[in-house]
Amino acid sequence: MNINRYKINANLSWWIIGTLVFSIIFYRILFYSNSSHFFFIINDLIVIPLVVITVLVIIRKIKQINPLPSALVLNSGIIVAFIFLVIIFSEQFLGIIFQNSETISTNPDLFQNIILSFYSLMFLAITSYWFATMKELYFYKRYSAKSIYFYLMLTFLIITSVSSLLFRGKDYDFINNTFEIITAILIVFNSLKISWIAFISKKEKISLLILSIIISALFIINLANSSLNDFNGKILANFSPSFYTFYTLVLLFGGVYFAVLFFTTLFHIPTAEAYDRKAKEVSSLQYFSKLITRVLDFEELAETITDITTRVSSADAAWIIIKEYGNKKILANKNIALVDADLINQFLLESGYCENITETKICSLQKFVKKSQLSEKFGSIAISPLKSHNEIKGYLIAARKNELLFYDEDKTAINTFSDYASVAIENSLLLEQSIEKERLEKELDVAREIQKKILPAKDPEFENLSVTSVFIPAFEVGGDYYDYFQISKNKFAFIIADVSGKGISAAFIMAEVKGIFNSLSRMIESPKDILIKANEILQQTLNKKNFVSALYGIIDLDKEVIRFARAGHCPALLVRENVVKTFKPSGIGLGLTNNGLFSKHLEEIKIDLKQNDTLVFYTDGITEAKNKELEDFGEQRFAEILVKDYDGSVNKIANEVIKNVTLFSRNHTQYDDITLVIFKWYKKNNLDGVK
């Protein structure tokens, strides 16, 4: 059985109500007879459907609006107060029309009849409203669908109402009384089931407490003022006996229900705060877990964490400490000055008091020496570690101004939030790292691309000079640069250089260096002069921190001579027969000093080339290649390989060197670019002889 199932078309129900209202008024005007039992039976056959349909219409209205229970209670309260006033003043107002109150029941005239009917119909509407309201309150937030007691009560309400119509007269009073008593018991029984009270906030509970006792009292007073001896009671009983019974029972229901509501609320008040807090906690957590997946900005999330922590743990202030590169950074300080937070952090962490906590710890600030320096008087602290991968990444701290320590319940709440914060930190750190990594890789890709384009695409070929080069870039572009310039038919120039710094900035300097040497090599035919000119330019353009080491040389293929100068670069090696000779002419790196000092110390070397002379130029990527023990590959090992393979081709020598360097440093990352350029001279006369 379910009242909600009886749905009638909205328009139709209004038509029915209208028809019934007109019928009852006309019926009463035409056939009014106080003494006829039959009159009342027909009368109530109209009234009862009217009550039923009014109740249904009101229930539907309430469902459409879906108000909060407190709003329903307030509405009933306003109406019950209104009825209270109506009942009190009804005799005075209606007394103007009725000189004798006895005429109400005996023989009212047409006008009086209409007035009385409307008066009663107003009561009918209001009673229906109360009943509908209480039905809705009864079913509000019920978990079990079992409503048998309510419908039992409803059944008895109807039976009692109808029986009061059928069994009129003192002889049958006992039947009516029995039904009334049973209904009253059911009313009390049903009133005990108030389940929605737990779900409202403490503030609402307090206002409900006051409202419910007033409403209950008004219902009872209205009931007392509506007895058959009272003016109002007489009118309603005379309008319809069954409605009158229904009316008194609804008043009783109201009185009992709101009285029970009062006491229930009263008993709920002490736990209201705890309930409120739990509810807040649950809703914050919900909000939080939604947020955590959406917000990528950790600082924004941190703000939310401290905000919710202060609210849920009833703290006055909260903040987060994040450990970053050994430093502790305060984040999202809520309701506390950074200076204060700093002082408290010092006390908590640097005194070793809370450094290695595994869960939330509650501390008093009583022993805090610098407490007087705080701008606000914080007294109690709860500190919770933020962990990720079993490592403490930071702390969530909540503070109270009074000396009351945090309770264990607060501890649980703070723990929960710090767990969430830990997850958030983890997420954001991972994200940040991957973004940073991606950015760096992109940047390095660009740098490598630049370097690749700057370096010569292939080695030149000459009749009596073999040339080979090997270039192995480091992960972070190291700034190695080498190049060849064909100055004239019989003059060939080369450069090998290392730009300070790494990555994209080194790549840009390389590009500049290439430009400089590319143009200077066409204009100047002296390695020393070229380097001096290059230093002049680079000294002006480079950042003070940057410099370039370079070795520039020119080989005269006709005269069989090599001339070179070294500006801070690795020495040149000459392998002649099976001896390695190191050439390290004086020279300062490019861009380090002014031209005066630079040119003063720059030395140019000239070597006459002999058959099978091998010239080796390199960058420190070779000699500084490291093994697992962090030993350098060094010049010694380098020279040994060169000696061993001195009569091989340039490619063979280069391969041997690279193979050895790679083997040597196989357990260590290559931090710097490796560049190796090898020339081998085959004497002209000899070749001629072969021809």
Added chain:
Amino acid sequence: MAEFNTSIKEQGAVSIINLKGYLDAHTAPILENNFVDLIDKNRFQIVVDFKELAYISSAGLGVFMAYIEKIRESNGDIKLAGMNTKVYNIFDLLGFPLLYEIFNSESEAVQKFTEKK
């Protein structure tokens, strides 16, 4: 990554920066800050002690170049001391001995400053 740190001690008008560990592009800012601090405090007589320095990269060398001009303009100097052979060779290759006074020990470098006076 290998660690790097510095410590500063004052000896009269001379400030001695002690380097320890690996000085490269990643750790160079630490030493830069030291120089900036000293310049802010108008302490221009600086000795850098390399005794405990294991490695220096080109970016590490750059730090010395960044401030030397300013320090010399203020009648100060950066003097280098206590390098092991490996570190010295790196400086030597680039011609640093022509630009800076390099001493065997920190005390010799400090003495050079005081003699001048």
